[in-house]
Amino acid sequence: AKLTGTNRHREHSPELDATAQHHAELAAALRRGLDHGEFRLLYQPIVELPSGAVIGVEALVRWHPADGPVVSPAEFIPVAEHSGLIIDLGAWIIDTACADAAVWQHRHGANSPRVNINVSARQLLDPDLPGLVADALHRHGLTPDRITIEITETAVFAGGAALSTVRELRDLGVGVALDDFGTGHSSLTLLRTCPVTTLKVDKSFIDDLNGTAEQEAIATSLSTIASTLGLRAVAEGVETLDQATRLHDLGYRYAQGYYFARPAPADQIDAVLNAPVPV
Numbered sequence: 001a002k003l004t005g006t007n008r009h010r011e012h013s014p015e016l017d018a019t020a021q022h023h024a025e026l027a028a029a030l031r032r033g034l035d036h037g038e039f040r041l042l043y044q045p046i047v048e049l050p051s052g053a054v055i056g057v058e059a060l061v062r063w064h065p066a067d068g069p070v071v072s073p074a075e076f077i078p079v080a081e082h083s084g085l086i087i088d089l090g091a092w093i094i095d096t097a098c099a100d101a102a103v104w105q106h107r108h109g110a111n112s113p114r115v116n117i118n119v120s121a122r123q124l125l126d127p128d129l130p131g132l133v134a135d136a137l138h139r140h141g142l143t144p145d146r147i148t149i150e151i152t153e154t155a156v157f158a159g160g161a162a163l164s165t166v167r168e169l170r171d172l173g174v175g176v177a178l179d180d181f182g183t184g185h186s187s188l189t190l191l192r193t194c195p196v197t198t199l200k201v202d203k204s205f206i207d208d209l210n211g212t213a214e215q216e217a218i219a220t221s222l223s224t225i226a227s228t229l230g231l232r233a234v235a236e237g238v239e240t241l242d243q244a245t246r247l248h249d250l251g252y253r254y255a256q257g258y259y260f261a262r263p264a265p266a267d268q269i270d271a272v273l274n275a276p277v278p279v
């Protein structure tokens with residue numbers, strides 16, 4: 001049949017509209033949530049092997065809407081990214097994490113846990129990010145070596161500005177960790193140009209540590225790359241004693257996962273500092 005003018009218009013998709021509307025509503029609810037103080041940070045310990053001593057914690061955000069159950073970041077971070085709210089939410093996360101880190105530094109001095117803060121692609125493209133971090137450090141009287149910014153490969157490759165932002169963060173004296181290491185398309189290429197201090201070896205490589213020679217070889221190589229380059233390697237998502245023991249045997253010095261501790265509110269971290277889970 002011959003196409004008429006109207007037929008050539010793009011098919012109207014009610015499904016797409018519904019998704020777009022859901023996102024718009026969620027974005028508005030997130031904005032209200034931020035204004036009403038509905039976000040909380042949990043902290044998950046990062047431990048040294050085999051002592052289990054807590055050397056750091058990763059800040060993980062949660063949303064507690066007034067009228068519903070807690071929402072996980074996997075659901076709302078993408079919407080916050082897309083709507084641009086991640087800039088204001090990210091500023092709140094940085095400020096709150098630095099405030100908690102300052103309390104721990106005051107209490108434990110040189111033994112206080114380093115606080116890892118996740119930043120998303122859009123935050124890393126924001127030229128104000130290093131200034132924001134410097135300002136938070138200054139306001140809370142925190143030394144830069146107590147903070148590590150976690151970035152992803154996707155974020156670094158999102159634009160040229162991201163790389164110079166990473167350099168500026170390093171110039172401030174804060175650490176930079178490459179998150180989900182090994183899952184991207186050019187993880188090794190990135191190490192040539194991006195001055196990170198830590199590699200967080202993705203959970204997928206840790207899950208597969210079931211004793212086959214290939215899986216062990218990959219996990220070993222990832223920790224060897226880190227140590228050869230003078231970087232720390234942290235094994236992510238460690239759930240069992242067996243995994244922890246094997247990782248230690250394979251040369252890993254640092255690990256994080258439910259086996260050691262689940263993410264917990266700041267006021268519960270002191271208890272974890274005093275009760276390490278040795279391997």
Ligand code: C2E
Nearest residue numbers: 060061072073074077093118119120237238239257258259
């Ligand atoms: P991620 O940065 O890779 O964080 C690790 C995730 O794995 C966290 O999920 C953590 O709770 C979970 N996890 C830790 N140990 C284990 C384990 O042993 N087993 C299993 N199955 N999971 C484990 P969470 O808190 O739901 O965060 C999901 C993702 O949301 C994070 O992945 C990160 O990409 C993002 N995210 C979380 N907090 C923030 C934040 O403050 N800012 C930004 N931009 N993104 C965040």
Ligand code: CA
Nearest residue numbers: 058118150179
């Ligand atoms: Ca992370």
Ligand code: CA
Nearest residue numbers: 179180200236
């Ligand atoms: Ca990760």
Ligand code: CA
Nearest residue numbers: 179180202203
């Ligand atoms: Ca992840």
